[in-house]
Amino acid sequence: MPELAEVEYYRKQWDTGVGERIRAVAVHPDKRIFRECNAAQLVTELEGRSLCGSLTHGKQMLFEFSDGAWLRLRLGMTGNLSAANKDYEPSKHDHLVFECDSVALVFNDSRQFGSCRLHIGKELPSWWSSLPPQILDPRFTLEHCREALRRRSRSPLKSILLDQSWFPGIGNWMADEILWRTALHPALLGGSIRGSALKSFFNKTIEVARDALEVIGTDWGxxxxxxxxxxxxxxxxxCPSTGEPLVRETIGGRTTCYCPTLQTLP
DNA sequence: CATCATGTTATAAT
DNA sequence: CATTATAACATGAT
Known part of the structure; x- marks a missing residue:
């Protein structure tokens, strides 16, 4: 499910474990979420450490552990995090569970498109600090959007908004929401956007990110x-704006919903 | 049984 | 080389 706001919500689900020592790490080591790391190493490295805190960047989360260990999680399409009783029995899709003194922290992912990456070291991993600006970061500017649309000038706007290297955290519903609020057809090419449309595109991207975090990221309202x-x-x-029927079609390889009255092609 | 799903990535094609 | 398009991944819901 997760886009940036849902990811923020899930990150906080593990806050009850902050300060807690990890007595044991339970994994399903052969599952696909461990394709980018070694599950056995993850277990031996993290057992005995404490969870210190966490942060998000777009759809990614980074958990910091005591004495210099960091775990990056992605939730893929169906991943989610939750906190459970300390004697929780992992079920079928609970591929990673931290058993702490008073809680169990659970990573569940049925389709296993999620992933893990471990970093050992005192400092933030360099691959994390070098990520592109987040949408609510002051470095996310009109110029940044202009460059994204220039570099991807022959792609539909829908695809561009889903490009995590330019718009970290935007997923399918947020992209549709942004384009609808901007009154731009999702199939318009990046190279066709300039002037007031570009400004609106930029402003609505930030607006949707802020709205989503407020409504969903706080308590999944x-x-x-x-x-x-x-x-x-x-x-x-x-369409709640025009009262006309919405259209759903595949654009940029993903199901896309838009209002054909509001969002027109030239 | 067939289709679809809030995502990412390897590979091929341009 | 940079950009773009598509298939594949694994499972569950309809």
Whole structure:
């Protein structure tokens, strides 16, 4: 499920474990979420350490452990984090569980598109510090957006917004929400956007990120019906702005929902 | 049984 | 080389 706001929500689910010592790490070592790291090494490295804190960058999370250990998690399509009782029995898709003194921290991912990466060292891993600016970072500027659209000038806007190297944390629903609020057709090419459309694209990207974090990232609240969000999931949705039927089609390889009255092609 | 799913990446093609 | 398009990944819901 996770885009930047959902990821922020899930990150906080492990806050109850901050300061706790990890007595044991339970893994399903052959599962695909460990394809980028060694599950056995992860277990031996992290057992006995304490969880110190965590942060997010787009759809990625980084957990810091005592004495210089860092674990980056991605949730893929179906991953989620939760806290459970300390004697929790891992179920089928609980591929990584930290058994702490008073809680169990659970990473569950049925489709296993999520992943882990371990870094041992006192400082933030360099691959984390060199990530591109987050959308709510002051370094995320109009110029940054202009460059993204220039470099990807022959791609549809929908694909560009899903490009994590330019728009970290934007996923399928946020991209649709941004384009709908900007009144830009998702199939428009990046190279066709300039002037006031570019400014709007930039502003709405930030607005949607902020709104999503407020409503979903805090306590997984329900987005208001004035957003595209609650109307976009199934066929038959009605645009809350125009009252016209929404359209769902594949653009940039992903199901895309937009209002054909509001978002038109030249 | 077939289709679809809030994501990323390896590979091929341009 | 830089950019773009597509298939593949593993599982569950409809």
């Amino acid at each position: 329900t987005p208001p019906t004035s957003w595209l969000f609650p109307h976009r999931w199934n066929d038959g949705g009605i």
